[in-house]
Amino acid sequence: MKVGIIGSGGREHAICSALKRSKKVDKIYCFPGNAGTKLIAENIDIEIDNFNSLKDFIKLNHIDIVIVGPEKPLVNGVVDYLSAHNINVFGPNRISSQLEGSKIFTKKLCKKYNIPTAGFGIFESEKEAANFMNNCKFPIVVKADVLAAGKGVYICDNKQQSMEAIKEIFSGKFGDTKVVLIEEFLKGEEMSFFIISDGENFKKFGTAQDHKRVFEGDKGKNTGGMGAYSPSRLENNDLDYKILNKIINPTLKGLKELGTDFVGFLYAGLMIVENEPYLIEYNVRMGDPECQTILPKLKTDFIEIIEACLNKNLGSIEIDWYNDKCLCVVLCSKGYPDKFENNVEIRNLNKLDLNTNEFIYHAGTKSINGKVFSNGGRVMNFSVRSKEFKNSRERALELINKVNWENGFFRKDIGYKVID
Ligand code: AMP
Ligand code: GLY
Numbered sequence: 001m002k003v004g005i006i007g008s009g010g011r012e013h014a015i016c017s018a019l020k021r022s023k024k025v026d027k028i029y030c031f032p033g034n035a036g037t038k039l040i041a042e043n044i045d046i047e048i049d050n051f052n053s054l055k056d057f058i059k060l061n062h063i064d065i066v067i068v069g070p071e072k073p074l075v076n077g078v079v080d081y082l083s084a085h086n087i088n089v090f091g092p093n094r095i096s097s098q099l100e101g102s103k104i105f106t107k108k109l110c111k112k113y114n115i116p117t118a119g120f121g122i123f124e125s126e127k128e129a130a131n132f133m134n135n136c137k138f139p140i141v142v143k144a145d146v147l148a149a150g151k152g153v154y155i156c157d158n159k160q161q162s163m164e165a166i167k168e169i170f171s172g173k174f175g176d177t178k179v180v181l182i183e184e185f186l187k188g189e190e191m192s193f194f195i196i197s198d199g200e201n202f203k204k205f206g207t208a209q210d211h212k213r214v215f216e217g218d219k220g221k222n223t224g225g226m227g228a229y230s231p232s233r234l235e236n237n238d239l240d241y242k243i244l245n246k247i248i249n250p251t252l253k254g255l256k257e258l259g260t261d262f263v264g265f266l267y268a269g270l271m272i273v274e275n276e277p278y279l280i281e282y283n284v285r286m287g288d289p290e291c292q293t294i295l296p297k298l299k300t301d302f303i304e305i306i307e308a309c310l311n312k313n314l315g316s317i318e319i320d321w322y323n324d325k326c327l328c329v330v331l332c333s334k335g336y337p338d339k340f341e342n343n344v345e346i347r348n349l350n351k352l353d354l355n356t357n358e359f360i361y362h363a364g365t366k367s368i369n370g371k372v373f374s375n376g377g378r379v380m381n382f383s384v385r386s387k388e389f390k391n392s393r394e395r396a397l398e399l400i401n402k403v404n405w406e407n408g409f410f411r412k413d414i415g416y417k418v419i420d
Pocket of ligand 2: 283
């Protein structure tokens with residue numbers, strides 16, 4: 001079977017690597033991929049928003065199944081577009097992808113179906129928002145209703161900070177937007193909860209905890225993710241039951257009542273407050289770097305799960321997992337998430353000897369004449385599966401330290417809540 005993957009991050013390399021383990025998969029294409037995917041797939045230089053060229057290539061090369069990694073093409077309707085050309089594509093359609101594409105869409109769904117989430121208001125002008133703030137309790141959370149990779153979110157301790165945030169949003173810092181969302185601040189611990197769905201049935205696809213802040217101790221600016229571990233320390237059966245019944249099931253029912261369904265990975269970003277789940281956000285894809293901690297634990301053939309979803313037959317499949325822990329440390333370019341340099345060579349990668357429970361997933365890398373160069377803020381992921389988070393982290397750090405890269409930095413404290 002031929003499989004295509006849209007995307008070029010660590011998540012997509014992890015997906016390629018899971019497919020590579022399948023006996024059913026003969027050939028993998030990656031659009032556009034990175035220096036890591038190039039070792040196991042054929043990288044095709046087509047950008048992820050060029051739906052027409054993607055379609056032409058997929059048709060010409062008779063690719064059997066296409067898997068979409070990142071949110072942007074999903075929100076822009078790549079699944080609708082490719083499906084309309086009779087391509088077998090795994091991911092949610094444009095309407096379902098609004099769960100990630102529009103925070104307001106999700107908030108309205110929460111309200112209608114009584115899904116626990118932070119209290120909120122939607123404001124169309126600075127003045128309206130300012131009036132609201134005369135009587136509200138701080139801190140509050142101010143959000144732009146756009147896809148901004150976590151960056152359009154401000155946690156504000158007073159009215160002045162909030163007004164600055166609102167000004168930035170209305171001035172178009174995150175793109176054109178006519179509204180801001182103001183939310184109650186929830187104090188608890190975050191957890192990423194994943195399901196995979198075929199539109200009729202769904203199964204849990206693990207939990208994880210990522211570290212979004214750039215510096216150790218969860219300090220500094222938000223990033224795409226500096227590392228993660230799976231499972232979350234908060235996971236328990238009682239909480240699972242609440243998440244499924246109070247959040248996931250009503251959401252899927254809500255989409256059905258809108259005349260659509262959800263096929264793909266759904267990632268609920270939750271705040272757990274005293275063992276009660278609150279929805280902070282939905283993402284309509286696997287998390288990155290969470291995916292790099294979940295797929296290494298998967299025993300079942302990944303493509304069989306995807307095929308079952310596309311055949312609306314997920315109920316017939318058992319998903320088996322290693323009963324292990326997995327932890328991932330992200331190696332970044334110095335300066336990230338602000339300015340950083342690209343095109344710096346990364347040496348010694350071929351000197352690393354990996355065991356079968358150890359994975360290096362590339363993200364922002366490119367390969368030129370057999371050499372690997374940096375090509376982004378988050379550059380590589382070091383994931384290790386083992387019985388203990390502590391062992392996984394030690395080995396991940398040992399591997400990173402063997403890489404000879406003067407322009408890199410990473411957090412040494414990933415998983416501190418479950419280790420130290
Ligand atoms: P979002 O892009 O909505 O996931 O927000 C990014 C991050 O901001 C989340 O991962 C949380 O750490 C934080 N956050 C967002 N909304 C809230 C909230 N209502 N209460 C507390 N923290 C929040
Ligand atoms: N790790 C956060 C995300 O994938 O959105």
